[in-house]
Amino acid sequence: MSTITVDGVTKRFGDTVALEDVSFEIDEGEFTIVMGVSGSGKSTLLRCLSGLLEPTEGEIYIDGEPVTGTNKNVALIFQQHNLVGQMSAYANALTGSLSRCSLVESVLQLQDEEEKYRALSALETVGLVDESQKKVRQMSGGQQQRVGIARALVQEPQVMLADEPVSSLDPGSAQEVMRYLRETTAERGLTTLTSLHQVNIARKFGHRFIGLHDGQKVFDGYRDDLTIDVIDRIYGDIDTEGMFVSDAETAGESSSPDGIEADGGRR
Incomplete structure (x- = not known):
């Protein structure tokens, strides 16, 4: 804290x-x-x-x-979500690990298993683990903002x-x-x-x-x-x-x- x-x-x-x-x-x-x-x-x-x-x-x-x-x-959740609509909720949440991996690793989802677990755990925390493979553009505004929260949690901020x-x-x-x-x-x-x-x-x-x-x-x-x-x-x-x-x-x-x-x- x-x-x-x-x-x-x-x-x-x-x-x-x-x-x-x-x-x-x-x-x-x-x-x-x-x-x-x-x-x-x-x-x-x-x-x-x-x-x-x-x-x-x-x-x-x-x-x-x-x-x-x-x-x-320090993690910042934006008003307009700032998510990639063509990517899944899981892939968007996983981008929260960017500070710990390269851009190429992030785009290709080459993060280690611990990072992938963090993304799924964060989605579970906001009640979206069952929607993890759903494209963000197919989600409601409230669901998208919860993906934004999950992405911020993956960053592991204080x-x-x-x-x-x-x-x-x-x-x-x-x-x-x-x-x-x-x-x-x-x-x-x-x-x-x-x-x-x-x-x-x-x-x-x-x-x-x-x-x-x-x-x-x-x-x-x-x-x-x-x-x-x-x-x-x-x-x-x-x-x-x-x-x-x-x-x-x-x-x-x-x-x-x-x-x-x-x-x-x-x-």
């Missing part, structure tokens, strides 16, 4: 300020959701954490080491980042993907940050929440602190009434990895 420190991070693209003086710390094994509307800076933050983008100002540390580029111990992993999915598929993401990262003790704009799904599956608005951190707390006033601060003038689920809809949802129940409902 890994700790994350974000210290005064600002990211500019020309005259546009995507992030402004953002700071926070994430403990080992914590499951954190970054909330905000599109354009609030969520994706920029995760790309800085993954090393795909370099902050204009400030520093990011993982286990006390500065992030200066991509890191094999930190898991997920950039709007359910934004293009229907509500049922979105909840299924979030359940697999939360459970699998808890089982493996991964420090996890996922960005979401849906308040109801965030409240149902989240433990800790960081709210961004116009690139600034406007909230950092836990579910009981996520009041309607805080939601309004994060989402501004957007009508969030339909973004909450009722207590009845969340009834029966298993507790989060840290033992805090998912309570749902508007407060």
